[in-house]
Amino acid sequence: xxxxxxxxxxxxxxxxxxxxxxxxxxxxxxxxxxxxxxxxxxxxxxxxxxxxxxxxxxxxxxxxxxxxxxxxxxxxxxxxxxxxxxxxxxxxxxxxxxxxxxxxxxxxxxxxxxxxxxxxxxxxxxxxxxxxxxxxxxxxxxxxxxxxxxxxxxxxxxxxxxxxxxxxxxxxxxxxxxxxxxxxxxxxxxxxxxxxxxxxxxxxxxxxxxxxxxxxxxxxxxxxxxxxxxxxxxxxxxxxxxxxxxxxxxxxxxxxxxxxxxxxxxxxxxxxxxxxxxxxxxxxxxxxxxxxxxxxxxxxxxxxxxxxxxxxxxxxxxxxxxxxxxxxxxxxxxxxxxxxxxxxxxxxxxxxxxxxxxxxxxxxxxxxxxxxxxxxxx
Ligand SMILES: [Zn+2]
Ligand SMILES: [Zn+2]
Numbered sequence: 001x002x003x004x005x006x007x008x009x010x011x012x013x014x015x016x017x018x019x020x021x022x023x024x025x026x027x028x029x030x031x032x033x034x035x036x037x038x039x040x041x042x043x044x045x046x047x048x049x050x051x052x053x054x055x056x057x058x059x060x061x062x063x064x065x066x067x068x069x070x071x072x073x074x075x076x077x078x079x080x081x082x083x084x085x086x087x088x089x090x091x092x093x094x095x096x097x098x099x100x101x102x103x104x105x106x107x108x109x110x111x112x113x114x115x116x117x118x119x120x121x122x123x124x125x126x127x128x129x130x131x132x133x134x135x136x137x138x139x140x141x142x143x144x145x146x147x148x149x150x151x152x153x154x155x156x157x158x159x160x161x162x163x164x165x166x167x168x169x170x171x172x173x174x175x176x177x178x179x180x181x182x183x184x185x186x187x188x189x190x191x192x193x194x195x196x197x198x199x200x201x202x203x204x205x206x207x208x209x210x211x212x213x214x215x216x217x218x219x220x221x222x223x224x225x226x227x228x229x230x231x232x233x234x235x236x237x238x239x240x241x242x243x244x245x246x247x248x249x250x251x252x253x254x255x256x257x258x259x260x261x262x263x264x265x266x267x268x269x270x271x272x273x274x275x276x277x278x279x280x281x282x283x284x285x286x287x288x289x290x291x292x293x294x295x296x297x298x299x300x301x302x303x304x305x306x307x308x309x310x311x312x313x314x315x316x317x318x319x320x321x322x323x324x325x326x327x328x329x330x331x332x333x334x335x336x337x338x339x340x341x342x343x344x345x346x347x348x349x350x351x352x353x354x355x356x357x358x359x360x361x362x363x364x365x366x367x368x369x370x371x372x373x374x375x376x377x378x
Contacts, residue, residue, distance in 0.1 A: 036208020167251025
């Protein structure tokens with residue numbers, strides 16, 4: 001019986017069991033922190049938890065992932081985690097989504113969540129999820145750990161559309177780290193070394209607890225500004241810092257108060273025609289706009305790559321098929337004038353998730369992933 005199950009919570013005068021029970025949370029990452037977050041959400045009786053991960057379970061995950069077992073090695077992490085976490089409380093609905101969230105989570109689906117939690121191990125995924133949450137006005141929590149520290153950043157976009165975003169205070173070193181995964185042409189490096197950050201169950205559990213508490217706003221009202229909690233698990237000290245918005249931020253500087261989101265896949269031509277010709281349009285993904293060998297001038301394979309998403313290839317396409325040298329100049333861009341984009345894509349929209357057009361009074365988000373099924377009504 002639900003009432004008996006949550007008896008102890010009901011004795012806490014500030015514990016919002018009804019809100020927790022209604023909560024829909026997206027957890028991105030089914031690793032150490034993701035396991036802890038899902039464990040806490042399930043124990044607290046959260047309504048629905050969707051777990052997104054593209055990876056498979058490896059033996060070395062098992063020292064930090066409470067729900068994973070040796071028999072799960074080789075299975076998709078999201079499914080393994082969701083299956084076992086579902087045993088905690090049958091009333092909690094768990095769903096696993098395998099694959100990279102950038103390909104599996106649309107803006108309209110994200111808008112159906114109360115909160116998204118980044119429990120990932122890289123800056124790029126955090127930057128992407130931050131931008132999606134900022135556009136949608138969905139609360140975003142970023143949880144990160146190393147061997148000693150837990151960092152949890154809270155961005156209450158639902159209540160405060162223009163609070164600081166994850167990128168407002170992101171240091172240059174983080175962008176350098178992201179850039180390490182790309183060649184100078186902007187293509188993903190096929191042989192990029194994965195950076196392994198040593199972590200333990202101690203930092204994972206602290207980060208998971210702080211992230212869950214923030215996600216469900218336990219003991220808090222909505223809003224409260226963007227903030228960072230930093231916890232040193234050896235010294236036992238913690239600090240909280242406010243994260244103000246920065247006007248020049250590359251993550252939110254062009255988004256205005258809250259972008260107007262329009263579905264633009266079916267009626268791309270009309271949507272882009274409505275945007276003033278010289279308006280800057282920023283695509284969610286870089287696009288290949290040029291492909292020519294700087295050594296021999298061969299461009300005969302350009303139509304295989306040009307106007308497609310750079311993400312779908314890696315730097316091996318920079319090896320020229322005609323002369324065999326790694327000399328192909330691959331031009332990759334994510335900034336266009338509206339008229340240029342309309343000319344490059346005369347029929348279907350560009351092959352990206354969305355594009356932001358900066359209009360004189362507002363930012364317009366053209367959403368190219370269909371599925372506008374009314375989930376947005378919250
Ligand atoms: Zn920002
Ligand atoms: Zn060549």
